[in-house]
Amino acid sequence: MSYDPNNIFAKILRGEIPCKKVYEDEFALAFNDINPKAPTHVLVIPKGPYVAYDDFITSANAEEIAGFARAVSKVAQSSGVAQTGYRLISNCGVNAHQEVSHYHVHVLGGKALGPMLVK
Ligand code: AMP
Numbered sequence: 001m002s003y004d005p006n007n008i009f010a011k012i013l014r015g016e017i018p019c020k021k022v023y024e025d026e027f028a029l030a031f032n033d034i035n036p037k038a039p040t041h042v043l044v045i046p047k048g049p050y051v052a053y054d055d056f057i058t059s060a061n062a063e064e065i066a067g068f069a070r071a072v073s074k075v076a077q078s079s080g081v082a083q084t085g086y087r088l089i090s091n092c093g094v095n096a097h098q099e100v101s102h103y104h105v106h107v108l109g110g111k112a113l114g115p116m117l118v119k
Helices: 008-013 053-059 062-078
Strands: 021-024 028-032 040-046 086-089 105-109
Touching (some): 008 028, 008 040, 021 040, 021 062, 028 062, 040 062, 053 062, 062 105
Antiparallel strands (some): 028 040, 040 105, 086 105
């Protein structure tokens, strides 16, 4: 799948759509999910144009990958969930119900999240 520059997260990165920003550096932007599934639900996105995890890992350079991974950790720390525990989710493709085709990691926490998946 090729990257669609008109996806909603690309528009957020370009400042065409507002977001509730919680963190930004040269590699990543993090903002509150518009439809939160937990008391803390932050989306962390790389600044480069990557569709999903595989595209990011194969196409991004080592600095981008390391910078993004560190940004996810910084968000978990600064949002307060690192102390009590949190879940990282990255939906990739159709079976995972990925809705936005710009790679992103969900940082979820702020309560006991229960089992990972409901059968
Ligand atoms: P996914 O299913 O992993 O692609 O998740 C996409 C997420 O983006 C969902 O949790 C949506 O609630 C969230 N989302 C969609 N549009 C926006 C937006 N404009 N601002 C913040 N979050 C959004």
